[in-house]
Amino acid sequence: MSYNRSDETLNGLPVDNPWIQMNATEEEFERSYSSPRRDNNSVYLTPENRYGSRDRLYGTPSPQRRSYSPSPDRYYYSPSHETRRLPQIPKLSPFDDKEEEEEEPTYRKREDPFVADRPGYEYNFEPDAESDRTFVPFPNLNNSYYPINTPKDYFDPFDYRYDDSHEEEDIERDDYSESGASVTSARQVRMVNGNLVLDCPVSDVLLSKYTTPLSEKDREFLFMRFQACTCEPAEFAYRNFSLRQCFYSQPRSTEMMVVITMYNENEILLARTLKGVFKNIRHLYSMQHSSTWGQDAWQKVVVCVVSDGRTKINPKSKALLGALGVYQEGFAKNKVNDDKVVSHIYEYTTMVGISKVEHDHVKLTTENQIPIQMIFCLKETNQKKINSHAWAFEAFGPILRPNVVVLLDVGTEPEGKALYKLWKAFKDPRVAGACGEIKASLGRNCRLLLNPLVAAQNFEYKISNILDKPMESVFGFVTVLPGAFSAYRYQALLGAPLQKYLKGEDLKRSNDGGIFNANMYLAEDRILCFELVAKQNCEWLLKYVSSAAAHTDVPEQLHDFISQRRRWLNGSFFAAIYSLFHFYKVWHTSHSFGRKVMLHIQFLYQFINLLVSWFSLGSYFLVFRILTVYLAEPEADFAPGNILSVFFLWLYLASIVTTFVLSFGNKPKGTKRFYLIIVTFFAILMVYMIFAAVFMAVKSIQTIIKDHSNDFSVKLIFTETKFRDLIVATTSTYALYFIGSFIFLDPCHMFTSFVQYLLLSPAYINVLNIYAFCNIHDISWGTKGDDLRNDLGEAKVTKNAQDGELEIVIPTTKTQIDVAYRKIMNELTTTTMEVEAKVNQEEEDAFYFAFIRSMTVLVWMITNFIIIALVTEAGGLYQFTPDDSSSTDYLPATRISVFLTVILWIVAFMALFRFIGCCAYLISKLVDRIKLRKFRREYQTKGASFAV
Known part of the structure; x- marks a missing residue:
């Protein structure tokens, strides 16, 4: 057809759309060639010229045109072979025929000396060592054409020159050396629907690594899309922002969106997470018999990395994203027409994989890689993790409309099939969320x-995954789906659950919610889980998938561990109170009566667990005192018992007081040695307590045998109260740990980690709880230091510009983009000194929060002291009780017996309750597997194929 500017529409879009004016395809219209007004070194050229398209589209080329010669910096598949022979998939069999190998198309390659000279960061042309060697992907491309927006007069779809004749002159004029700072030029850019949206050509250094031939229609690989978002997440779609998936010639539907939240983690942690995600997408691609996945699986998955704060991101993590092609330097701006930029959004489909992640560097590969659709959202300011999830749920979710949203933290590496197994759980239409x-x-x-x-x-992690989560999954309410590795049905999130979850976003601006809500939203994932199960007129359930696993780094230093658990403990404590006070919401759901009763049983269990946690400090001291005092009694016949009892008592009290003082006035990072000494003491104390318990058990048995030498029976052992309540209850708890681990066929941790956990358990109870409660005023919103910004410049309308045009300083030439990409790669190999930003702690109502903190700690200490006094008759309480014990008793025997009976059997019952739950979970899995086999046999007898 001939092009006519009077036509009202083209492909359903108005002609005055700048994308259509600048990017209409050659099949749709043609016009006479006119030399554009631009630099010869511009890279904003039509990709048809550069990736093996027809040399002559309009017959005889203009005399001003010179013949196209492909750049030697890239792999180039000869276009003359396109019509005669399709690209052959190389055979990996050891019996390959050499003659067939010679007939395969050859590629021209030139090694990049920049990469070759830097062993710390390199492209590895060997396949991933952990991958399936028989897997050679050849994805279906040629369907990612979409209209692009580039600077005015620097993109012409009818100019087929790629002229680098002035490259040396440009380098000399603009100083494009790697040490120079000038890698941008001022250009006029058309606005798209009133927004700054640019399609940026990808560096030849990156494209030269691809082994898959690209055509002119594979624009998602040739261009990176950049958007300067000037609105909040909820207004993203209303302000006419969008994503590339909507503009492809074949719009794509998203089945799974993987959201990776990042703060200031290094490139090693980011690479581990991305490697695990890439491996999972590769598995989805290999499922050729699946009704959902298969060859087009990569088009149904979008990987979204959200970084919390432009000045907070680790430079090497940003460089790694740049090496993948999803980030380019020089395009981000502080303002667009005096509107502040809230986030910088980059989109790219990469075919670069991560082959190996070592201690100090990352190795990339382009061999046997499938495309990965990526979005990188770099937030301008640090606004906490909830805000990062708001960008995923409120900004990108309504555009992509994914079926399942997977949440990951940087540093968490999912196993090869973990995402598929999580996704498979949503085959049950009642499941709103799942975790592995x-x-x-x-x-x-x-x-x-x-x-x-x-x-x-x-x-701790293993026992939680063996006893806690399976039990909760049976009831249908997993109290916490960890934000580090969980998945949600996007449709279930809409409405009240998402609104309640994102309510914590408003608390960083005002303290109207008070300290309760502030601490509660430290565990925002627990709030979301409760709101999903309690969603009005719905019957959503939460599920634990034991076969889906992910690995995450845990703190190796004590001060990091204490700081992490402070947030976890405070958040879980206040979130548990919230769910218990709002349990009545369950009756407004559509759950069956039986399910509602089960949920109330679970709420009762949570209430008992909360009480045990609240009194854990006093309970542990009582157990310590009972054991040590027993060894001090004459009947124990243990000579140093009396001295050790007093010695450990004074050290115990000194450690507790020191922990309180440090918790109120110091950060763990500044008092590492004090905390290390305290934790070490508690570990030694635990050894002595274990010895005392064993000693007591032996003495009790000897006494019974001596007193009942003529009528001894095993039943008599359990009549001795101290032995029954202390030894039996505690031993049964640990025995259930062993039995549950063996039932799940995962007992290794019982032999490699049980002793260490046992020795550190006093520190869990004393140090962690004390520090957490003493710092409930510290809500750690993480919005400090946002005033430290680098000036990125502005994009604004100039006087000489036409309507809808901005003047912006960005990279526009091949040299500029290539140099910027080389700088990004160089960033990964350069050792930089990390400079800690100055902490500016300005919080509203600081005195109010400190007062609430003191009152809470005071009430907590008083209530724990009361229970100690009631049991030990301390503080003069003995005056109000009859003297029914002998004068030789150090502690009242009756009260001690009652206390041990109550507290230790409660602990044993809770362990049994979790054990029953994990057994029910395994039985339900076995029943489901039997049903699945029966269902598969019925299909096979009917002659139908069965695929999930």
């Missing part, structure tokens, strides 16, 4: 188990 097992990363050859702190956390 989070495993502690133990390093190469599990060397981190030598660190007692890591081993203790490994045991």
Whole structure:
């Protein structure tokens, strides 16, 4: 057809749309060639010229045109072979025929000396060592054409020159050396729907690494899309911002959106997470018999990285994203027409994978890689993790409309099939959210188990995944789906759950919600879980998927561990109170009566668990005092018992007082040695308590045998109160740990981490709880230091510009873009000194929060002291009770017996309750598997194929 500017529409869009005017395809109209007004070195050229298109589109070319010669910096698949032979998939069989290999198309390649000289960061042309060697992807491309927007007069779809004749002159004039700072030029840019949206050509240094031939229609690989967003997440769609998936020649539907939240983590942690995600997408691609996944799986998954604060991001993490092609330097601006930019959004589909992540560097590969659709949202200011999720749920979610949203933290590496197994859980239409097992990363050859702190956390994670989460999954309410590795049905989030979840976003601006809500939203994932299950007129359930696993780094230093658990404990404590006070919402749901009763049983269990946690400090002291005093009694016949009892008592009290003082006035990072000494003392104390418990058990059995030498029976052992209440209850709790671990066929942690957890358990109860409660005023919104900004410049309308045009300083030439890409790669190999920003602690109502903190700690200490006094008759209480004990007793026997009976059997019952839940979980899995096999047999008998 011939082009006519009077036509009202073209492809359903108005002609005056700047994208249509500048980017209409050659099949749709043609016009006479006229030399554009631009620099010869501009890279804003039509991609048809550069990636093997027809050499002559309009017959005889203009005399001003010179023949196109492909750049030697890239792989180039000869266009003359396109019509005769399709690209052959290389055979990986050891019996390959050499003659067939010679017939395969050859590629011209030139190694980039910049990359070759830097062993710390390199492209590895060997396949991933952990990948399937028989897997050679050849994705279906040629369907990613979309209209692009580039600077005015620097993009002409009818100019087929790629002229680098003035490159040396440009370098000399603009100083494009790697050490120079001038890598941009001022250009006129058309606004798209009133917004700054640019399509930026990708560097030849990156494109030269691709082994898959690209055509002129594969624009998602040739251009990176940049948007300067000047609105909040909820207004993203209303302000006419969008994403590339909507503009492809074949618009794509998104089945899964993977959201990775990042703050200031280094490139090693980011690379681990991305490697795990890429491996999962690769698995989805290999599922050729699936009704949902298969060859087009990569088009149904979008990986979104949201970084919290432009000045907070680790430079090497940003450089890694740049190496993948999803980030380019020089395009971000502070303002657009005097509107402040809230976030900088980059979109690109990369075919660069991560082959290996080592201790100090990352290796990339382009061999056997499938495309990955990526979005990088770099927020201008640091506004907390909830705000990062707001960008995913409120900005990108309404555009992509994913079925499942997977949440990951940087540093969490999902296993090869974890995302698929999480997604599969949503085949049940009642499931609103699911989580898998989070495993502690133990390093190469599990060397981190030598660190007692890591081993203790490994045991804690394992027991939670064996007893806690399976039990909660049976009831349908998993109290917390960890934000580090969980998935949600996007449709279930809409409405009240998402509004309640994002309510914490408003608390950073005002303190109207008070300190309760501030601490509650430190565990915002717990609030979201409750709101999903309690959603009005719905019957959503939460599920635990034991077969889906991810590895995450755990704190290796004590001060980092204390700071992390402060947020966890305070958030979970206040979130538990919230769910207990709002349990009545369950009756407004559509759950069955039986399910509502089960949920109330679970709420009762949570209430008992909350009480035990509240009194844990006093309870532990009582157990300590009972055991040590027993060894001090004459009947124990343990000579040093009396001295050790007093010695440990004074050290215990000194440690508690010191912990309170440090918690009120110091940060753990500044008092590392004090906390290390205290934790070490509690570990030694635990050894003595274990010895005392064993000693008591032996003495009790000996006494019974001596007193009942003629009528002894095993039943008599359980009539001795101290032995029954202390030894039996505690031993049964640990025995259930062993049994549950063996039932789940995962008992290794019981032999490698149980002892370390046992020794550190006093520190869990005393140090962590004290520090957490003493710092409930510290809500850690993470909005400090936002005034430190680099000036990125502005994009604004100038006097000489036409309507809808901005003047902006950006990279526009091939040299500028290539130099910028080389700088990004160089950033990864350059050792930089991390400079800590000055902390500016300005919080409203600081005195109010400190007062509430003091009152809470005071009430907590008083109530725990009361229970100690009631049991031990301390503080003069003995005057009001009859003297029914012998004068030789150090502690009242009756009260001690009652206390041990109540507290220790409650603990044993809670362990049994969780054990029953995990058994029910395994039984339900077995029943589902039997039903699935029966269902598959019925399909096979009917001659139909069955695929999930």
